[in-house]
Amino acid sequence: EAGVTQFPSHSVIEKGQTVTLRCDPxxxxxxxxxxxxxxxxxxxxxxxxxxxxxxxxxxMPNNRFLAERTGGTYSTLKVQPAELEDSGVYFCASSPIAGxxxxxxxxxxxxxxxVL
Amino acid sequence: EDQxxxxxEALRLQEGESSSLNCSxxxxxLRGLFWYRQDPGKGPEFLFTLYSAGEEKEKERLKAxxxxxxxxxxxxxxxxxxxxxxxxxxxxxxxxxxxxxxxAGTRLAVHP
Numbered sequence: 001e002a003g004v005t006q007f008p009s010h011s012v013i014e015k016g017q018t019v020t021l022r023c024d025p026x027x028x029x030x031x032x033x034x035x036x037x038x039x040x041x042x043x044x045x046x047x048x049x050x051x052x053x054x055x056x057x058x059x060m061p062n063n064r065f066l067a068e069r070t071g072g073t074y075s076t077l078k079v080q081p082a083e084l085e086d087s088g089v090y091f092c093a094s095s096p097i098a099g100x101x102x103x104x105x106x107x108x109x110x111x112x113x114x115v116l
Numbered sequence: 117e118d119q120x121x122x123x124x125e126a127l128r129l130q131e132g133e134s135s136s137l138n139c140s141x142x143x144x145x146l147r148g149l150f151w152y153r154q155d156p157g158k159g160p161e162f163l164f165t166l167y168s169a170g171e172e173k174e175k176e177r178l179k180a181x182x183x184x185x186x187x188x189x190x191x192x193x194x195x196x197x198x199x200x201x202x203x204x205x206x207x208x209x210x211x212x213x214x215x216x217x218x219x220a221g222t223r224l225a226v227h228p
Contacts, residue, residue: 004159031214042120043160043203043218056213091159095214103148103207105216107159 001026004108006092012114018080021111025074025094032075033095033105034067035059038088046090049075050097082115089113118143118208122219129194129226137189137222139204149187150216151180152203160203163189194226 005024013019025032034046046065047057051072060067064083069075079086089112093105119142129135141149148167152160164173166182173180177198179190189202201223205216 006159033214033216035216035218042220043205043216045215045217048214056215059215101165103214104150104162104165105214106162107152109157109159 004092004094004106006090006108006111008111009109010112010114012116013082014116015084016081018078019082019113021077021079021090021092021113023075023077023092023108025092026106028096029094029106030072030097031095031102031105032069033093034075034077035091035093035107036088037091038085043091046077079113082113084115087113087115118206118217120204120206120217120219122202122204122222124222125220126223127225129191129224131195131226131228132193134190134192134194136191137202137224139187139189139219140185141187141204141206143206143208143217145209146206147209148207149182150205150207151178151187151189152205154201154203154221163202191224194224196226196228199224199226 007022032049037043045059048055049069066078089110091110092108095105121140123138151163154160164180169184177192181188201221203221205218
């Protein structure tokens, strides 16, 4: 079974530019999460989708961040315009909505974002 | 406020030297506690879920235990391939939301 995949693995952009990160969850997982770790800090929650609906977006830092999950499959996280403090590693995770291990979140490899 | 504190920040062991990592948590209600392993440049890899005080889970050289205030990850006779950052996270009871709260991690280095 394929795990969570994220694209790109690394992105370097200049301040003010736009970047879009993509996450493909494990097939059949209706829960999709975004987290990020900025330098020297712990991993922090950004938001949670259940299928195509935003269940919890309490961790989104500001309105420069826009997450979508059209059709309830893959998700994108857009940062526009990017600021220096947005640099960090963005992780996506997914979990099933029913059956075994519904609480366990499985993480992707992350996208390292560098804003210059 | 829900909080997770891991100690030590870093740990250096000789191969075969057993030790324990600590995860202390403060949460209004604990739905589950998770241990992950993270290798450099990779995402967190799930190890264990613990739900109630007294519960224990084992996998190879690792054993996780849970009390009402903390969890321990015991590493028995570690090998160099156990070197990684070990992350602890809690999932609070919060009305159906699934927000994991992570600790800062313990960086483990096992030397031959």
